[in-house]
Amino acid sequence: MLRFTLLRLLWAIPTLLLVIVLAFLMVHAAPGGPFDAERALPPEIEANIARAYHLDEPLPQQFARYLNGILRGDLGPSYRYRDYSVSELIGKAIPVSLKLGVLAMALAVIVGISVGTLAALRQNSVLDRLTMGFAMTGISIPVFVVAPLLVLFFAVQLRWLPASWGGSTSGWRFLLPVVALALPQIAYIARLTRASMIEVLGSDFIRTARAQGLGTITMVRYHAMKPAMLPVLSYMGPAIAAILTGSVVVEEIFGIPGVGQFFIRGALNRDYTLVLGIVIFYAALVILLNLIVDVLYGFLDPRIRHR
Amino acid sequence: MNASLGLLQVMKEIRRSRSIMVSGGILVFVAALAVIGPFVSPHSYLTTDFDGRFIGPTLSNFHLFGTDDLGRDLFVRSLLGGRITLLVAIVASIVSLVIGVAYGAVAGYVGGRIDAVMMRAVDALYALPFIFLVILLMVVFERNFLLIFVAIGAINWLDMARIVRGQTISLKQREFIDAAKIIGVPAWRIIFRHITPNLLGVVVVYVTLTIPQAVLVESFLSFLGLGIQEPQTSLGALVNGGVSQMEQAPYLLLIPALLLAAILLCFNFLGDGLRDVLDPRQESA
Numbered sequence: 286m287l288r289f290t291l292l293r294l295l296w297a298i299p300t301l302l303l304v305i306v307l308a309f310l311m312v313h314a315a316p317g318g319p320f321d322a323e324r325a326l327p328p329e330i331e332a333n334i335a336r337a338y339h340l341d342e343p344l345p346q347q348f349a350r351y352l353n354g355i356l357r358g359d360l361g362p363s364y365r366y367r368d369y370s371v372s373e374l375i376g377k378a379i380p381v382s383l384k385l386g387v388l389a390m391a392l393a394v395i396v397g398i399s400v401g402t403l404a405a406l407r408q409n410s411v412l413d414r415l416t417m418g419f420a421m422t423g424i425s426i427p428v429f430v431v432a433p434l435l436v437l438f439f440a441v442q443l444r445w446l447p448a449s450w451g452g453s454t455s456g457w458r459f460l461l462p463v464v465a466l467a468l469p470q471i472a473y474i475a476r477l478t479r480a481s482m483i484e485v486l487g488s489d490f491i492r493t494a495r496a497q498g499l500g501t502i503t504m505v506r507y508h509a510m511k512p513a514m515l516p517v518l519s520y521m522g523p524a525i526a527a528i529l530t531g532s533v534v535v536e537e538i539f540g541i542p543g544v545g546q547f548f549i550r551g552a553l554n555r556d557y558t559l560v561l562g563i564v565i566f567y568a569a570l571v572i573l574l575n576l577i578v579d580v581l582y583g584f585l586d587p588r589i590r591h592r
Numbered sequence: 593m594n595a596s597l598g599l600l601q602v603m604k605e606i607r608r609s610r611s612i613m614v615s616g617g618i619l620v621f622v623a624a625l626a627v628i629g630p631f632v633s634p635h636s637y638l639t640t641d642f643d644g645r646f647i648g649p650t651l652s653n654f655h656l657f658g659t660d661d662l663g664r665d666l667f668v669r670s671l672l673g674g675r676i677t678l679l680v681a682i683v684a685s686i687v688s689l690v691i692g693v694a695y696g697a698v699a700g701y702v703g704g705r706i707d708a709v710m711m712r713a714v715d716a717l718y719a720l721p722f723i724f725l726v727i728l729l730m731v732v733f734e735r736n737f738l739l740i741f742v743a744i745g746a747i748n749w750l751d752m753a754r755i756v757r758g759q760t761i762s763l764k765q766r767e768f769i770d771a772a773k774i775i776g777v778p779a780w781r782i783i784f785r786h787i788t789p790n791l792l793g794v795v796v797v798y799v800t801l802t803i804p805q806a807v808l809v810e811s812f813l814s815f816l817g818l819g820i821q822e823p824q825t826s827l828g829a830l831v832n833g834g835v836s837q838m839e840q841a842p843y844l845l846l847i848p849a850l851l852l853a854a855i856l857l858c859f860n861f862l863g864d865g866l867r868d869v870l871d872p873r874q875e876s877a
Contacts, residue, residue, distance in 0.1 A: 300716045308728055353721045404655040425856040427808050429828070430849045433835045437846070441839055520799050534815065538835060549816055552731045560731055564724045571721045 289583050297576050299377055304568040305355070307468035312557045331583065360562035365554045374547055382536070382543030386528050387581065388463045393470035398517065400471070401478025408483060410448065416475060423472025428531040432465035432538045449540045462535045469531070470524050477517050485513040511585070518582055522575040527568055604868045611653055612865035615858035622855060626675040635665035637672045638823055645839045657847050666830075670848055673827045674855065676820055680740060682808040685799050687745025688806075692752025693795060697783050700760030710756065712751050722747040723809065730818040740819060743780070744809045750801050757797055759791050793870040800864035805855045811852060827852040 326334075335341045339350060354361055360371035400420075404413040439446045439461060447458050485491060486509055495505050533545035540546070544563060551559035606612050630637065640662040649658045649666075657666035699710040727744045734738055735744050763769065764787070811828025813819030818827040827848050834845030 295717060296712075300720065303716070304725070305718060307725060311725070311728055311732050398782070421860060422853075422857060425804065425860045426853045427812065427856070429812060430831060430853055433831065433838065433845055434849060436835075437838055437842055441842070526721050526723075529721065530812075534812070548727075552727055553817060555731060557732070560728055564721075564728050567724050568721050 290580050293576055293579050297572050301572050303567055304572075305352065305565055306348075308561055308564050308568075309351060311346060312561050313347070315557065322543065338364075339571040355565065360565070361558045363551075363556055363559045365551070365556035365559065371559050375544055375563060375566055378542060378544040378547050381541060382532060382545060385432045385459070385462055385535070385541065385543060386532055388459060389466035389470070389528055390524070392463060393474055393528075394517075396467070396487075398478050398514075401475040401509075402482055402513075404475065404479045405482035405486060406501065406505070413479075417479070420434025420472040420476045423468050424476070427551065428465055428469060429534040429538070431468050432462070432535055435461050435465050436538065458539075462539045462541060465538075466528060466531045466535050470527060473520065473524070474517055477520055478513065481516045482509065482513040485509045512545070515582070515586055518578065518585065521578045522571075525574045525578075526571050528570065602869060604733045606866075609865045609869060611861045612869070615861035615865070617720070619862065622674060622851075622858075623678060626671045626678060629671040630668050630675075633665065633668045633671075637664060637667050637668045637825070640664055646837075647851070649843055649847075658841070660833065660841075660844055666847060667846065669830060670827070670851055671824055673825045673830045673848065674851060676824060676826045677807055677810060677852070680737075680744065680810040680820075680826070681803045683741045683749070684744035684806040684810070685802045687741055688748040688752060688802055689795065689799055691745065692749035693756050693788060693791065695749065696753040696756025696758075697760050697791070698789055700757035701764055701779065701783050701787060703761070703764075707757070711754075714753055718750055723812070726809070726813070727816070729811060729820060739812070740810065744806050746806055747809060752795070752798055752802065755794055756791055759794050760787055761764050763790055780808065792868050797863065797867045797870050800859060800866055804859035804863070806857070807852075807856055829853075 302506075332341070339347055351361065358372055360375070363369050363371050363374060366374060400416050404416045407413050421554070446461055491504065491509060494508050532543065533548055535541070536543045536545035537549050544566070547559065548563045548567075550556070551563065641659065641664070645659060645661055647659045649656060657670055660666055660669070695710065695714075699707045726747065729739065729743050760783075769782060769786060772786055777786075810819055811826060811831070814826045814828030815832045817829075817832065820829055822829075830848035831845065831852060833839075834848055837844045
């Protein structure tokens with residue numbers, strides 16, 4: 286088990302390094318400088334700015350400086366938000382994004398697994414068909430379509446909930462963003478759960494359990510749930526990535542001051558260091574969470590561990 | 593692909609599948625409308641009309657979907673957006689198809705240590721949040737069409753590579769490949785002339801499943817303002833425009849959003865249906 290974990294960790298490091306190198310090179314291959322303005326600056330001032338941001342150094346040296354900074358949690362200064370470092374901006378934005386992401390993930394897992402299990406237990410019933418039709422729709426429709434439609438109906442037309450973050454301070458303002466973010470994942474997890482639950486319910490050990498007279502609830506709870514959850518668990522990696530991508534959109538639509546909003550603002554303002562820093566932050570997060578999922582999978586499924 | 597099914601039988605199965613016929617029919621209809629519609633409509637996607645802003649969907653004056661905040665006809669803009677969305681998705685899927693098939697076929701055919709290294713690389717790439725790198729690419733470079741095609745295509749080839757590799761490994765043990773080897777056909781020629789054509793069934797299924805993913809990425813980028821730029825438009829960009837006009841003119845959001853959702857839904861149903869017919873061993877997840 287220890288060997289397995291270490292091996293995974295060993296693969297995660299070069300992967301992250303690859304992202305950093307790619308992203309860094311991309312930004313530095315950009316045509317034009319980050320401080321090109323409408324009006325040309327005098328050459329002395331340009332040279333000063335370049336020196337202040339270490340842009341006059343050769344590329345390998347800049348990269349070494351940047352990597353060294355990352356190791357100490359410093360992602361450099363922001364080009365557009367003067368007087369702020371990228372790490373400060375990300376740090377300020379993390380709490381609200383984290384809350385949003387964790388709530389959406391929890392909602393997706395709980396509702397998705399429940400709905401999927403119910404559909405599997407009543408296979409081919411009206412309920413099953415309805416939920417699976419809904420799930421297909423949910424998978425197909427992206428967050429940036431779901432979120433505005435939810436706002437249109439529940440905030441603009443019905444006026445039940447606040448349309449934007451700034452318009453309210455109550456906890457209700459989390460509801461629409463979290464639901465919008467979770468819906469596609471609910472659909473995906475429900476489909477996965479249904480498929481694997483049907484397979485598990487058809488297996489021999491479940492027939493034995495039934496033959497011993499176990500009730501449906503006990504049987505699902507103690508026998509079927511764990512093996513049926515393995516495909517769902519392996520989907521957690523992509524799900525995390527999808528929630529992260531979706532949070533960018535949701536934060537932009539609802540005006541939530543999270544990491545995603547900084548990302549978009551940075552992207553549209555060509556704040557290269559900010560975008561670069563957030564890409565690396567997101568990449569590290571995705572890789573780390575994937576690593577945790579992999580290791581968890583190893584714990585739950587002995588077949589993987591002993592390979 | 594199920595080897596026991598001949599081409600005729602496959603066609604018959606396809607015609608019998610309701611999800612393929614309905615979703616395929618809708619897609620053909622939308623695509624035809626997107627190609628022909630802008631020529632037929634009396635309005636141009638560019639013409640602004642200050643007196644004709646925010647006209648709701650109406651039959652008069654042929655503003656079927658109404659007009660936007662600049663008085664431009666939404667019907668023509670939606671069709672144009674649909675056209676660009678479909679075009680980007682199809683070209684991007686072809687890019688991912690070419691990369692994925694070449695990579696997977698080479699890895700599967702060569703085998704051994706090279707295969708192991710190539711597949712470990714794919715595993716490692718799987719963990720990468722590509723979409724963020726693509727956004728970075730869009731930020732850094734001028735947003736041109738070609739870059740969008742290549743960037744989106746480069747995200748989606750991993751699944752294709754894995755599936756093609758698996759198929760190649762099973763194909764490579766067949767007699768006709770042995771025969772080709774014996775008469776001295778070089779390896780690259782075996783891969784591209786003898787193995788690749790036999791991958792067709794599987795490839796068709798996965799391309800139809802790749803297209804909605806490419807549509808998603810393109811409209812995501814355009815929604816964020818990083819993809820297709822004005823005055824050109826795509827469905828994602830139209831949804832984004834609709835969001836800002838939501839209180840005044842909800843149809844500006846509803847129509848492009850529903851159109852985009854319908855296209856994605858149809859592609860997913862089509863892919864699922866084709867998979868059931870052509871590749872029955874793969875379970876839908």
